[in-house]
Amino acid sequence: MPRPIEALVHTAALAHNLSRARQAAPDARLWAVVKANAYGHGIERVYAGMRGTDGFALLDLAEAERIRALGWRGPVLLLEGVFEPRDLEAVSRLDLWHTVHCTEQIDWLAAHKTHVPQHVFLKMNSGMNRLGFKPESFRAAWARLNALPQVAEIGLMTHFSDADGPRGIEHQVRAFAEATRDLPGERSIANSAAILRHRAAGALPDVLVGSDWVRAGIMSYGSAPDYPEHDAAHWGLAPTMTLRTRLIGTQTLAPGDAVGYGSSFTAKRPMHIGIAACGYADGYPRHAASGTPVLVDGVRTTTVGRVSMDMIAVDLTAMPAAGPGSEVTLWGRGPNGAILSIDEVARAAGTIGYELMCALAPRVPVHVTEETAS
Numbered sequence: 554m555p556r557p558i559e560a561l562v563h564t565a566a567l568a569h570n571l572s573r574a575r576q577a578a579p580d581a582r583l584w585a586v587v588k589a590n591a592y593g594h595g596i597e598r599v600y601a602g603m604r605g606t607d608g609f610a611l612l613d614l615a616e617a618e619r620i621r622a623l624g625w626r627g628p629v630l631l632l633e634g635v636f637e638p639r640d641l642e643a644v645s646r647l648d649l650w651h652t653v654h655c656t657e658q659i660d661w662l663a664a665h666k667t668h669v670p671q672h673v674f675l676k677m678n679s680g681m682n683r684l685g686f687k688p689e690s691f692r693a694a695w696a697r698l699n700a701l702p703q704v705a706e707i708g709l710m711t712h713f714s715d716a717d718g719p720r721g722i723e724h725q726v727r728a729f730a731e732a733t734r735d736l737p738g739e740r741s742i743a744n745s746a747a748i749l750r751h752r753a754a755g756a757l758p759d760v761l762v763g764s765d766w767v768r769a770g771i772m773s774y775g776s777a778p779d780y781p782e783h784d785a786a787h788w789g790l791a792p793t794m795t796l797r798t799r800l801i802g803t804q805t806l807a808p809g810d811a812v813g814y815g816s817s818f819t820a821k822r823p824m825h826i827g828i829a830a831c832g833y834a835d836g837y838p839r840h841a842a843s844g845t846p847v848l849v850d851g852v853r854t855t856t857v858g859r860v861s862m863d864m865i866a867v868d869l870t871a872m873p874a875a876g877p878g879s880e881v882t883l884w885g886r887g888p889n890g891a892i893l894s895i896d897e898v899a900r901a902a903g904t905i906g907y908e909l910m911c912a913l914a915p916r917v918p919v920h921v922t923e924e925t926a927s
């Protein structure tokens with residue numbers, strides 16, 4: 554028998570979460586963001602659940618090739634654009650849309666030989682100071698692009714640094730709206746947090762609504778972009794990834810007995826613990842503190858002591874019948890409909906759901922399931 558760990562990708566939950574993005578932005582078109590191999594889920598595995606999108610947004614050409622190989626003929630957007638001039642040949646061949654965020658990318662386009670003009674999104678740095686043209690140089694970049702025969706359509710894009718937090722998006726929306734006021738073209742500004750917290754609330758200026766493409770990343774995968782202020786249930790999102798395994802042993806502890814490397818946990822009372830076949834080599838975060846929530850046979854309990862490479866200890870005090878073979882849900886959907894949000898586990902490890910999904914280890918077998926979302 555193989556080691557009992559596996560991950561599940563829930564097709565119906567992916568479709569459900571995308572429909573939540575549609576509800577929140579009913580007049581927008583939808584990019585399903587599938588960078589980082591669909592946030593660790595696998596592009597091929599999410600495709601069936603996400604093909605109701607209007608387009609796929611991602612980062613690299615190899616991922617774009619894979620989307621095309623699945624038969625997708627609609628829009629595909631490279632969120633960081635091309636990395637070197639010859640990438641433009643693949644852009645033409647695969648019929649991709651691409652972001653233009655720096656002068657060099659415009660130079661490469663100007664030198665590119667193509668009969669079919671390309672669809673680009675010109676990116677503004679409206680305050681995040683990562684990629685893009687500053688508002689004061691945006692128009693000049695737009696005018697240069699607009700004069701190129703290699704360019705068919707120019708969309709306008711920016712990205713928010715604080716859509717999930719107290720600083721909000723207003724300062725960036727204002728900078729973007731002012732600098733683009735009389736420029737034609739589609740707009741794309743909202744990530745998951747902006748879709749759920751700001752766009753659904755009608756907090757974007759009219760110039761941006763109705764012509765825009767929203768970019769749904771993390772919400773598509775059932776994780777709340779602003780956890781712990783709101784959780785996935787608050788936003789009506791369903792988990793799309795389950796990581797589960799089984800108990801392979803149990804131990805009985807007397808007061809004073811320690812558990813695991815570094816003896817970081819010491820029992821204060823008699824305890825029954827189980828040993829689950831999952832560790833940091835599976836992508837479970839080593840920094841998940843003792844006390845991180847976990848489900849055993851669908852019942853909530855907590856981890857005990859340090860996470861090791863291949864094993865974790867869990868408290869079975871409240872479930873004396875559990876033993877080898879009992880099902881352990883590290884995150885996602887447990888038996889009898891119980892849900893353990895990846896966001897809770899991430900928080901206990903000092904990180905975010907995004908990182909845990911993306912870090913699912915290659916040694917974990919992944920299965921796609923049609924199981925219903927709720």
Ligand SMILES: *Cc1c(COP(=O)(O)O)cnc(C)c1O
Pocket residue numbers: 586588632712743744745746768769770771772778
């Ligand atoms: C990753 C990414 C997104 C999606 O962000 P989420 O927070 O996952 O919704 C949107 N836009 C850009 C430019 C990105 O890089």
